[in-house]
Amino acid sequence: MITLTLSELARAVGGEVLLAPGDTLDTVVSGAVDTDSRLIGPGSIFVAKPGEQTDGHLFVDAAAAAGAVVAIVEHPVESSVASAASAAAEPRSVLTQIVVRDAVEALADLAREVVARVRSGGDLRIVGITGSNGKTTTKNLLARILEPEGETVSPKASFNNEVGAPLTMLRVTEATRYLVSEFGASAPGEIARLAGLVEPDVGVVLMVGMAHAGGFGGIEATLAAKSELVRALHRGGLAVLNADDARVASMAPIASERDAAVRWFGRGGGVDGRGVDVRADDVEVSASGTTCVVTADGVSATLRLRVLGEHHVMNALAAIATATALGVSLADCIERLEAVEIAERWRMQPLGSERVRIINDAYNASPDSMAAALRTLAQITGPGERTVAVLGAMSELGEYAEDEHDRVGLLAVRLGIQRIVVVGAGARRMFLEAVAQGSWDGEAIYFETADEAYDYLMTELRDGDRVLVKSSNSAGLRFLGDRLGESFS
The missing domain is CATH 3.40.1190.10 (Mur-like, catalytic domain)
Incomplete structure (x- = not known):
């Protein structure tokens, strides 16, 4: 981040400054900004964001111990270090805190200010x-x-x-x-x-x-x-x-x-x-x-x-x-x-070996990306090789979910995918549609869990197989893809 004084930082986020000993409003900060205390380093600014699973305010001490110099908080946080020292000395905060109404909005306000300053200069x-x-x-x-x-x-x-x-x-x-x-x-x-x-x-x-x-x-x-x-x-x-x-x-x-x-x-x-x-x-x-x-x-x-x-x-x-x-x-x-080998981990990522090639594309999935991945599987599989699609649910489709999962099952059959392995209750419609379209003699199979699918695939896969693993992030099949890639590397 660019260099700002504590006064400028507080003004950017509309917050009230609670100074730690040794700091003034003219104290300069320029470290990285993060909401994860595990990623905080010396000189950083920690944004204590409330979350669904936990609350960033519980980790202000951890951020301070990691080197944070400022915490953006929605309410003052008394340090446990300061509390332990208070028996012999006046309680104090171990780092400056800027109190804001909403930490996520403050993060956005700070980004707006920083980019505007860089752009103008x-x-x-x-x-x-x-x-x-x-x-x-x-x-x-x-x-x-x-x-x-x-x-x-x-x-x-x-x-x-x-x-x-x-x-x-x-x-x-x-x-x-x-x-x-x-x-x-x-x-x-x-x-x-x-x-x-x-x-x-x-x-x-x-x-x-x-x-x-x-x-x-x-x-x-x-x-x-x-x-x-x-x-x-x-x-x-x-x-x-x-x-x-x-x-x-x-x-x-x-x-x-x-x-x-x-x-x-x-x-x-x-x-x-x-x-x-x-x-x-x-x-x-x-x-x-x-x-x-x-x-x-x-x-x-x-x-x-x-x-x-x-x-x-x-x-x-x-x-x-x-x-x-x-x-x-x-x-x-x-x-x-031409120097780029993969776009990102878990996105059409080649794993395995020439013997059994795994394509791990299970970070995200939509009807369009699912169709594109299946077509790619069909296109890159040569004579004497076998297509295997390991498919999980597509998330965030709402009322369209059933129809869109049906269409994926139908497309897999029409593309001639030779083994269709469907994993998880959210994707079961793909399996049912594939069976309805004629993949009923072992071409399509359904498993409740990724572990069950892994055990099956370890006995089913053979030399010359080209295996696509595709699902939304929430289905967790990216880890199945990694396991298969390691097993056949």
Whole structure:
């Protein structure tokens, strides 16, 4: 984080300062900000956030012991260290506390202030990314392109919510050239709130699909929510839009309201034939990755993407469209993307060996990403090899859950997946649909737990199998994928 005095910090979050001995309002702080006391280091600022499982106020002492110099709290916390010393001396706090009404809102306010200061005094460019699928992969690909150009801050893992996004923003310094923010949401208004903290110079919208549709209340409500990023653009900025998705394409007039230009990416000419600025042709998929010809503003080059899955071509196009708009050459984009082996752990991550290849894609799942992963499995499996899909539940679909799980079971059968292993009660509809479609002679099997599925797979898998493990994070199958990967490494 940038350097602030305690007075400036308190003013940014609208809090009351309770000074520890030795501190004054002019004391300077510049350490990292975190809500997890286990990640606190010397000079850090600890935000004591109440949570569903525990309360950050219980860990103020732990944060202080780890080196925190300030705690942002919702009520004063008397240190147990100070209490123990009070028999012989006056009680005291071991670190300065800033008391606020709401710790999460204070975190957002601090992020807004820090980014605004850096932006006003330097050359910071801010990119925001949203979409029903592909945010984390696109964020990682774009960061890899931009990092050689200058100091780049991007989210760890999927830090894209009301806590993770501000924590990412607070990592900027006066030397930061690019801030890449990922904006996720499970309800209307969340993207507007997060993107509104920084008003991105560039807003990237990947797709509008069924992910989180249960929370939004349907696909049109999802469209409205994803549009919030374009509405939050810095005036005169740039919207990078998927020309192949009609719902994303419909956001172009919103960009005009912000006096923002539109840059299109896609696999074809766009849903209305308008053409695209960055496109991919001659796409070929294999077990080692995807090859295509990328054309950006009339310049063409071959991209050999090692990240598995044809669907990642669109994520690469979005990253290229953004980076070239920021001044990076297409040749540099291609060179840096070709060095990326996996987008993120548990996202189309190759494990195992050539004998039994495991693809662990169980960090997240939606109907769109589930379909893309199954198609990839079918595409990369060659003659004499066998397709095995280990599938778990897709979360946050609400009233659409049963129908969407049915569709996945149907698709797996139509793609000719030879073994369909369904795990967990939330995914049982996939199994029932697969059986209804003809996979009743051992091709489809159901297990209540991942341990049961593991025991079965250890006896069932054989040389030449290509195994996809796919589910939402909450289903926990990513750990099953790791176990299988280790067993067949």
